[in-house]
Amino acid sequence: MKREIRLIIGLWMMSGFATAQSSFLFQNKDVKAGTKEYFSIPIIDGQDSTAIPVTVFNGIEDGETLGITAGVHGYEYAPILGAQKLIHAINPEELKGVIILVQLAGLESFLGRSPYISPVDGKNLNRSFPGKINGTITERVANFISEHIISRADYFLDMHSGDAPEDLMKYSAYYSNSDMPEVSAKGKEMALSLGFDHVVQFNTDGKNYVEEDKSSLYCTAEAFKRGIPSIDIECGRMGIVEQDAVEKIAGSVLSLLDYLGFLLLDNERAVSDTPILISQRIYSSSNFNGMFYPAKKAGDYVIKGMKLGHVTDYFGAILQTVYAEEDGLLLMIIATPPINKGEDIAVIAKVD
Numbered sequence: 001m002k003r004e005i006r007l008i009i010g011l012w013m014m015s016g017f018a019t020a021q022s023s024f025l026f027q028n029k030d031v032k033a034g035t036k037e038y039f040s041i042p043i044i045d046g047q048d049s050t051a052i053p054v055t056v057f058n059g060i061e062d063g064e065t066l067g068i069t070a071g072v073h074g075y076e077y078a079p080i081l082g083a084q085k086l087i088h089a090i091n092p093e094e095l096k097g098v099i100i101l102v103q104l105a106g107l108e109s110f111l112g113r114s115p116y117i118s119p120v121d122g123k124n125l126n127r128s129f130p131g132k133i134n135g136t137i138t139e140r141v142a143n144f145i146s147e148h149i150i151s152r153a154d155y156f157l158d159m160h161s162g163d164a165p166e167d168l169m170k171y172s173a174y175y176s177n178s179d180m181p182e183v184s185a186k187g188k189e190m191a192l193s194l195g196f197d198h199v200v201q202f203n204t205d206g207k208n209y210v211e212e213d214k215s216s217l218y219c220t221a222e223a224f225k226r227g228i229p230s231i232d233i234e235c236g237r238m239g240i241v242e243q244d245a246v247e248k249i250a251g252s253v254l255s256l257l258d259y260l261g262f263l264l265l266d267n268e269r270a271v272s273d274t275p276i277l278i279s280q281r282i283y284s285s286s287n288f289n290g291m292f293y294p295a296k297k298a299g300d301y302v303i304k305g306m307k308l309g310h311v312t313d314y315f316g317a318i319l320q321t322v323y324a325e326e327d328g329l330l331l332m333i334i335a336t337p338p339i340n341k342g343e344d345i346a347v348i349a350k351v352d
């Protein structure tokens with residue numbers, strides 16, 4: 001009898017040691033099991049400086065690590081505010097594993113109300129990965145995220161919306177490559193678990209950044225290149241604060257956590273009964289600098305040959321009429337007047 005009790009206690013302790021989470025060391029600080037810690041990571045290049053606000057959640061059970069970035073584009077408010085909600089929505093006492101949440105990767109773009117680029121060095125953070133340790137501020141931010149967050153992640157999520165001029169349909173997306181079938185399939189399942197009605201495949205076949213010899217440029221592409229299942233959220237538009245988009249983002253991340261097994265308590269999953277999968281996108285661009293007048297809005301279903309809008313010069317003369325090149329859903333359309341030669345005006349998603 002005594003021996004049995006000892007055995008049971010021994011087994012219980014072993015199982016306890018096997019699952020209890022230890023501290024998570026981040027930036028020389030121990031994040032204790034069942035707690036969260038806030039970090040403001042300084043990024044300095046000699047003449048300029050910024051900081052990256054990061055929350056690290058360490059669960060009570062041992063598990064995997066999820067990296068999440070918001071505000072890679074600092075004018076995209078829905079993901080930034082969604083990430084604010086997650087600070088309180090994620091309870092480390094009911095968590096398995098670790099979540100590293102970048103609250104605002106592009107702090108200078110945010111404070112400077114600057115779409116796409118940082119006002120400090122004029123660079124687009126989401127074209128700067130994997131970054132440079134001795135580069136400009138934006139390149140150093142990319143380097144920090146690559147080397148201290150992506151490098152530690154088993155899964156990765158980057159959250160965006162339509163930037164200042166972009167009217168955008170809500171969707172999730174996953175990175176895919178036929179040479180990486182398992183990582184791609186896991187990414188697809190993750191993207192589906194977010195519960196969006198539309199799921200876009202970012203196919204990287206033939207893109208040589210996957211084979212190491214070219215920069216990844218995109219935050220999520222850097223994670224995918226390292227063999228990490230990687231997904232994006234695109235939700236919100238035009239620098240507008242829309243509560244439904246903010247709530248959608250926070251809810252979809254909780255669904256993802258549930259799917260990945262990070263939540264110890266049941267969470268209601270956001271589900272889409274019939275998600276539409278999109279593997280092909282058609283881009284239309286402007287041939288001129290000038291003013292754009294959209295004739296459609298994001299989410300519209302368009303037929304090949306339909307007018308999407310037109311570009312005029314500064315005296316009102318029409319320079320270009322833009323027509324749909326295929327049937328499909330309008331994933332994005334520029335909704336404000338300025339347009340530059342070569343810029344994307346519209347993206348049509350061909351529905352599979």
Ligand SMILES: [Zn+2]
Nearest residue numbers: 073076160161
């Ligand atoms: Zn973005």
